[in-house]
Amino acid sequence: MSNDVVLISFLEKMIFAVLFVIAAIIFLRIFYVRFKLIQLGNKNDSFKFNFKKQFETFLLYVPGQLCNIRNIRQKDLAGLAHLAIFWGAILFAIDYFLFLLIGDGFGASKIIRGTGISITFLWITEITGIFMLAGLTSGVVRRGVIKPGRLGPDFEFQTFFLITFFAHVLLLCYFILEGCRLNLEPDYVAGPVSYIVAGFFSHFCAGAETQHDVFQFAWWVHNIILLGFIVYIPFSKHQHAIFFPINALINLSPEATDVFKPVDFELNASEQKQFGASKIEDFSRSQLIELYTCAQCGRCQDVCPAYASGKPLSPKKLIQDLRKSLDSKGNFKLLPLTKCYNESTDRGVLVGENISEDEIWSCTTCMACTNVCPVMLGHLDKVMDIRRGLTLMESRFPAEAKSVFKDLETFGDPLGMGSYLRADWSRHLNIKEISEKNKPDMLLWVGCLSSFYNRNIDVAISLTKLLNAAEIDFAILGKEEICCGDPARRMGNEYIFQSIAKQNIKLFKKYGVKKIITICPHCYNIFKNEYNQFGADIDVIHYLDLISDLLEKGKLNPRKKLDETITYHDPCYLGRYNNIYDLPRKILNGLSEANIIEVENNKDNSFCCGGGGGLIFLQEHIGERINELRAEQCLNTGAQTIATACPHCLTMLEDGVKSKELEGKVKVHDIAEIVQRVL
Amino acid sequence: MKIAVCIRYGTYLTTQLGFNPLDNTIRKESLVDKINAYDENALEEALRIKDRMGELCEVYVVTVGGPRAEEALRYCMALGADRAFHVCDSNLDSSEALITAAALFGVIKQLQCDLILCGKKGEDTCRGQVGNYLAEFLDLPVITSIVKLEINENGSKAIVHKSLGRGDRIVLESPLPAVFTVEKGINTPRYPTIISRLQALDKEITRFEREDLEREAKEIINEQHLTKLSTISLPKKRSRKVFQMDSNLSAADRLKAMLSGGGAKKKTEDNFIEEEKPEKAAEKLITYLKDNGFLVHIGQDK
Numbered sequence: 004m005s006n007d008v009v010l011i012s013f014l015e016k017m018i019f020a021v022l023f024v025i026a027a028i029i030f031l032r033i034f035y036v037r038f039k040l041i042q043l044g045n046k047n048d049s050f051k052f053n054f055k056k057q058f059e060t061f062l063l064y065v066p067g068q069l070c071n072i073r074n075i076r077q078k079d080l081a082g083l084a085h086l087a088i089f090w091g092a093i094l095f096a097i098d099y100f101l102f103l104l105i106g107d108g109f110g111a112s113k114i115i116r117g118t119g120i121s122i123t124f125l126w127i128t129e130i131t132g133i134f135m136l137a138g139l140t141s142g143v144v145r146r147g148v149i150k151p152g153r154l155g156p157d158f159e160f161q162t163f164f165l166i167t168f169f170a171h172v173l174l175l176c177y178f179i180l181e182g183c184r185l186n187l188e189p190d191y192v193a194g195p196v197s198y199i200v201a202g203f204f205s206h207f208c209a210g211a212e213t214q215h216d217v218f219q220f221a222w223w224v225h226n227i228i229l230l231g232f233i234v235y236i237p238f239s240k241h242q243h244a245i246f247f248p249i250n251a252l253i254n255l256s257p258e259a260t261d262v263f264k265p266v267d268f269e270l271n272a273s274e275q276k277q278f279g280a281s282k283i284e285d286f287s288r289s290q291l292i293e294l295y296t297c298a299q300c301g302r303c304q305d306v307c308p309a310y311a312s313g314k315p316l317s318p319k320k321l322i323q324d325l326r327k328s329l330d331s332k333g334n335f336k337l338l339p340l341t342k343c344y345n346e347s348t349d350r351g352v353l354v355g356e357n358i359s360e361d362e363i364w365s366c367t368t369c370m371a372c373t374n375v376c377p378v379m380l381g382h383l384d385k386v387m388d389i390r391r392g393l394t395l396m397e398s399r400f401p402a403e404a405k406s407v408f409k410d411l412e413t414f415g416d417p418l419g420m421g422s423y424l425r426a427d428w429s430r431h432l433n434i435k436e437i438s439e440k441n442k443p444d445m446l447l448w449v450g451c452l453s454s455f456y457n458r459n460i461d462v463a464i465s466l467t468k469l470l471n472a473a474e475i476d477f478a479i480l481g482k483e484e485i486c487c488g489d490p491a492r493r494m495g496n497e498y499i500f501q502s503i504a505k506q507n508i509k510l511f512k513k514y515g516v517k518k519i520i521t522i523c524p525h526c527y528n529i530f531k532n533e534y535n536q537f538g539a540d541i542d543v544i545h546y547l548d549l550i551s552d553l554l555e556k557g558k559l560n561p562r563k564k565l566d567e568t569i570t571y572h573d574p575c576y577l578g579r580y581n582n583i584y585d586l587p588r589k590i591l592n593g594l595s596e597a598n599i600i601e602v603e604n605n606k607d608n609s610f611c612c613g614g615g616g617g618l619i620f621l622q623e624h625i626g627e628r629i630n631e632l633r634a635e636q637c638l639n640t641g642a643q644t645i646a647t648a649c650p651h652c653l654t655m656l657e658d659g660v661k662s663k664e665l666e667g668k669v670k671v672h673d674i675a676e677i678v679q680r681v682l
Numbered sequence: 683m684k685i686a687v688c689i690r691y692g693t694y695l696t697t698q699l700g701f702n703p704l705d706n707t708i709r710k711e712s713l714v715d716k717i718n719a720y721d722e723n724a725l726e727e728a729l730r731i732k733d734r735m736g737e738l739c740e741v742y743v744v745t746v747g748g749p750r751a752e753e754a755l756r757y758c759m760a761l762g763a764d765r766a767f768h769v770c771d772s773n774l775d776s777s778e779a780l781i782t783a784a785a786l787f788g789v790i791k792q793l794q795c796d797l798i799l800c801g802k803k804g805e806d807t808c809r810g811q812v813g814n815y816l817a818e819f820l821d822l823p824v825i826t827s828i829v830k831l832e833i834n835e836n837g838s839k840a841i842v843h844k845s846l847g848r849g850d851r852i853v854l855e856s857p858l859p860a861v862f863t864v865e866k867g868i869n870t871p872r873y874p875t876i877i878s879r880l881q882a883l884d885k886e887i888t889r890f891e892r893e894d895l896e897r898e899a900k901e902i903i904n905e906q907h908l909t910k911l912s913t914i915s916l917p918k919k920r921s922r923k924v925f926q927m928d929s930n931l932s933a934a935d936r937l938k939a940m941l942s943g944g945g946a947k948k949k950t951e952d953n954f955i956e957e958e959k960p961e962k963a964a965e966k967l968i969t970y971l972k973d974n975g976f977l978v979h980i981g982q983d984k
Contacts, residue, residue, distance in 0.1 A: 268880060395876040395877065396875055396877055398873045398875045402870075405870075409873070421697060421711075423697050423709060423712035424699075482711045
């Protein structure tokens, strides 16, 4: 492989070349089959490719390793090791291609290595190689000694150890090879580590013969391991290294608004249309390629409130089960080359043996999983598609959901209370009701919980008092208000949701509603981000926005300051869904003498109260209660008041506090109530 | 086996507060349009028989009422009914039981059914007469308020449990064909899949106009038997006997006194309320309820 000294014979090089070609064929064949498997999904017609945005995403997440760096904020340092391993792999790949394949393979070694750039490159590569070794070793220590739970529950340490061991050996062989060449070939240049190794060899095994033998041995060990990796990568989770960069380039990262796509219910005659996902092929291609980007790191599992409370749902397991379901459709044998699919008779029904109904119905739609995922995988859209399939195609849902759906259809609210009682809470308060003649600046959308549940009615009353004190011109819909549709959509019943949404939009048009202020973040989220799918065009704000504005402008004047300690629980639908973290903190800090005590899991790492995804209307049969876990987390701050800005969270956290028998000692209040208290 | 189910799609009061007894008006927001709940149970029972028998069983739904009732029929077909029949006339929406039964008879006699099911009563009218009149016209046996239905191998006989109220039942055997009216506890109605609701939008409904059935109906109805609604009123407030709580009694004894309606301590055989700490008493109560079959595990009804 050099100009003057023949270290490796021509025959050996040829054998290697043949083996390499075979390994490459296997590698390419597997990826080709996976590519064809992805084609089994639906084409995403509504997908619009935005080159600038995609390229930015690609640069941030792939070379920039943003997801791993971002997690360091959560004291998750594993990403640093990955940074070293990732960059090491890239640099060594370039090294192998330029210097070994082209340089040595075509006898241009001296020319390529001689330049200043090359020497700089070799130095950088070799130093990164040391960091890479450090990263790999730290990985072994972490998995062997610390054993983080998120890698489980079925983490195979032996396989991991074997792979990492061989990776260490590969790198060491590289340095040995370079070191020997420095001693055996004149005018050879390499990086600093190789010089150290060369020095070591010339000191301890002086003879050129010995070094020649060492070189040959190391060459073969190195190459066998390399070929092994080439064949192993497509069969393991390491394929994420190939799929994720591709996905980052061609797929938009899932925004919360993309998770819930509208379904077209137009049906031709006796067409058997599929709504939601009942089989793996019902997903779109963008969803299927994501399945291969999962590196099984388990961060999603760590942050999932359902998993933390003992439910069978693990986002990692779900994604892996879906991937296995997709893989089972593939024919991975080398020949025949054109046969990529496995014609099994198994229909490939998703919810059955591997994925249970309980898993699907445990999800609170909190989006903690998608938020923390280093490869930007969307877990939620897959759970929601499966839910839609279960509800719309098979009517398979928890028994309590049946009455929620029926009540929504018959009475217009998930509680079955009916229109007549809707505005009862406001009867003695002289609140203006919207009508043809009575068009206000903004519509106050009360929401189902704040209209019927006593505790949440208190919040509605507090808010109206605040609005009146600031002389805001607002009105409520009164008896004409029905549900915003969020529980229906989250529980997969897209059909009821669409009829509710269309009815509401017609109502808004009838009264010329231009601006809506909501109490509940679920109503806020769905009006702001999802109603435009049906042609709505309204300005929607959550009341925190208005209150903050009024306090700032002095239209609301707090007369006293609170001297109690407060902690704030970030509702999922305000925080992760809509990035509203600072507003409530600004309001509370302005009202209190003491600062807010932050819960350990706060802001975008907030732990769900357990009320989302329609689960507030269902029963929790398995494991612990999510709301009790969260209440405990909030209580651990020692604060006297737990503040929140969502009726679901308020209900769930109060229940949690009651179950800890701290009712009366620790208060759970909505921000509207707190503001109203100090006026 | 052919089963006919009679369905009523009507406007129902959701809350008593919606009715103003002073001027006999009903607030419109307290009204909802839906299928009579008892009829849903009747249809569910028919569908369960169909689930067991498969292809051999056909379920027909029949309704009498205005054009709005079509929505109900399509819902029923989405649930699994094979054919739907609609006697379409707005005047028949809230007609007298005798007339409704005559209209239903006009349709059902053409169907040659082995079993006819209806709800025990209308949620709004609460009279429960249609089933009886229908059976009379069809000259078939009738049993009302059934909570369990079993049909024998060859479909010639049925064993039914009839509810007598307060948990009491009697078990009756009836030859088929027959008419049974169904009580709520018999089953939990299923929820239609959306795909079947969409497919039901295109299915055919057999329509009958008033004129088709009027002549024959006039022959069987005796005009003198028609009844008329005179008044609706809310329950009168009655003075209640309030017993004096003797503070000398222990908590358990006071509870017993309250339950027995006041007065002296009663000595009963099953003395399960005893002087206990609340947690212990609650545990005992739950064990008692479980042992006597009052507590049922949720989720079994699917």
